[in-house]
Amino acid sequence: MVATSCFADRLAKHVPLSDAERKALTRLEENPRKVKRGAMIQRVNDTVTELFVLREGRVMSFVILPDGSRQILRVYFPGDFIGSASTIYSKAPESLVALSDAIICPFDKHALRRLLEEYPRVAALLFLLSNAERVALTDRLASLGRTSAKARVASFLLDIFDRLRVTDDSIVDSFDLKLTQEEIGDAIGLTSVHVNRMIRRMEQEGLIGRANGRITLLDLARLEEIGHYTNRHKDMDLDWVPSLN
Amino acid sequence: MVATSCFADRLAKHVPLSDAERKALTRLEENPRKVKRGAMIQRVNDTVTELFVLREGRVMSFVILPDGSRQILRVYFPGDFIGSASTIYSKAPESLVALSDAIICPFDKHALRRLLEEYPRVAALLFLLSNAERVALTDRLASLGRTSAKARVASFLLDIFDRLRVTDDSIVDSFDLKLTQEEIGDAIGLTSVHVNRMIRRMEQEGLIGRANGRITLLDLARLEEIGHYTNRHKDMDLDWVPSLN
DNA sequence: CGTAGTCTTGAGTATGGTCAACCGCGGTGG
DNA sequence: CCACCGCGGTTGACCATACTCAAGACTACG
Numbered sequence: 001m002v003a004t005s006c007f008a009d010r011l012a013k014h015v016p017l018s019d020a021e022r023k024a025l026t027r028l029e030e031n032p033r034k035v036k037r038g039a040m041i042q043r044v045n046d047t048v049t050e051l052f053v054l055r056e057g058r059v060m061s062f063v064i065l066p067d068g069s070r071q072i073l074r075v076y077f078p079g080d081f082i083g084s085a086s087t088i089y090s091k092a093p094e095s096l097v098a099l100s101d102a103i104i105c106p107f108d109k110h111a112l113r114r115l116l117e118e119y120p121r122v123a124a125l126l127f128l129l130s131n132a133e134r135v136a137l138t139d140r141l142a143s144l145g146r147t148s149a150k151a152r153v154a155s156f157l158l159d160i161f162d163r164l165r166v167t168d169d170s171i172v173d174s175f176d177l178k179l180t181q182e183e184i185g186d187a188i189g190l191t192s193v194h195v196n197r198m199i200r201r202m203e204q205e206g207l208i209g210r211a212n213g214r215i216t217l218l219d220l221a222r223l224e225e226i227g228h229y230t231n232r233h234k235d236m237d238l239d240w241v242p243s244l245n
Numbered sequence: 246m247v248a249t250s251c252f253a254d255r256l257a258k259h260v261p262l263s264d265a266e267r268k269a270l271t272r273l274e275e276n277p278r279k280v281k282r283g284a285m286i287q288r289v290n291d292t293v294t295e296l297f298v299l300r301e302g303r304v305m306s307f308v309i310l311p312d313g314s315r316q317i318l319r320v321y322f323p324g325d326f327i328g329s330a331s332t333i334y335s336k337a338p339e340s341l342v343a344l345s346d347a348i349i350c351p352f353d354k355h356a357l358r359r360l361l362e363e364y365p366r367v368a369a370l371l372f373l374l375s376n377a378e379r380v381a382l383t384d385r386l387a388s389l390g391r392t393s394a395k396a397r398v399a400s401f402l403l404d405i406f407d408r409l410r411v412t413d414d415s416i417v418d419s420f421d422l423k424l425t426q427e428e429i430g431d432a433i434g435l436t437s438v439h440v441n442r443m444i445r446r447m448e449q450e451g452l453i454g455r456a457n458g459r460i461t462l463l464d465l466a467r468l469e470e471i472g473h474y475t476n477r478h479k480d481m482d483l484d485w486v487p488s489l490n
Numbered sequence: 491c492g493t494a495g496t497c498t499t500g501a502g503t504a505t506g507g508t509c510a511a512c513c514g515c516g517g518t519g520g
Numbered sequence: 521c522c523a524c525c526g527c528g529g530t531t532g533a534c535c536a537t538a539c540t541c542a543a544g545a546c547t548a549c550g
Contacts, residue, residue, distance in 0.1 A: 087376055088380075089481060093383070116368060117365045120362045124368075130379065140386060189391060192529085193507075237333065240332045439539070
């Protein structure tokens, strides 16, 4: 039996992969490692030469500012490609911590380089994905820079929702956020107290529902309007990568 | 005489390029186009298939939110690679406008694809650069999410300063910002009024000087401390790309 | 010399932060 | 088995940072 690569599966959702490509991608996930919730995977300023594919669970990247406040930079889900900054910086610019029990697959940055040399289609795919990540970041930048607390919460929930749905077809309108309100706040530049106020208000207004940790999005249209949210996944088009034959 | 590629020059500052690579990169800049200050290069939601290398002048990318407010996502300088989102999205997620008279070199996204197929080292380089851009964005994200108005102004000035120095050795401690205070505000999530107050205060405190549009950074150490700024260029290491031979 | 854009400053306001208290729940150890 | 502890959520009172509105000054350019 061949071990499957969740990263390959993720990519194959967009473009067909050759067996050789799939095999090469699987090799990145040869060394899966279990990590417990709260475990530090990478610490800011550590010397790093590794990247990761997240196979299971959730991970976040963040920085701590000198005054102790934290900015969560990105929340990662299974199939995500993590820590590519180590290709260009010798010291990690961000920390990585598991948000839940997780399985990560570390591999050396030189293994990635060889992969890209041998498989130009994979190189093209990674280039595309990093552009998608870039746009996700600019969306949040606009959210932090120019929108109200309520809008930030709304767009954050929608973003997580849509990203989870990319890989999990069973999600219809509710999902496990698995983040504390403090973590939400640290992701969108608010305090936990104010996140709570916003969430409660949105609940009272019938925009969202909550039941033992699960969030239900009750009025997607209004949430998107409030959050000035655009679903980027719809417009994504991976035809740019060379075709298989 | 061969037309030089400012993009190749930029890359060559980090890693040696072969003649063939240099030539291929130069081909991206075969169609330079002059644009006037204020000219719209790309409008959000337009169908796009082009990318650009900025040869001369300054360009910004931004979005306008439904309430009319603007978030500037990135300011670009000569040698920068612009608009790579068009490789993955058919509709532009951001607008591009010239901040000064500029020369841009548009090329088709398929030309880029062919380049990456033929020149894996260039593909690796672009992958690296997009990672550097990603870190620059996360730095600003942390700035917007978790730091005060004064800190944002300080780190923004330092960022521009350091980026200009990458290509312009003549810069010692002063530079032409070429941005209105409203534009600064739109980049760091403040109003022009408040940007003005911060700048004036920093001037009075002897942190910066101003003379007909030129900004002088008088106390780099304190500015870096105030802005929680890290110069990412110092730690950059392009050794990851395959060597030439 | 007039006009438009930018800068500057003040007065008043509001959004979101701070501080503090309390609740509820799940885990843990006596 | 239950008391205790600690974390996360909830709420209120108060505060501060940055926004809004508005007016006037400066500058560049026709």
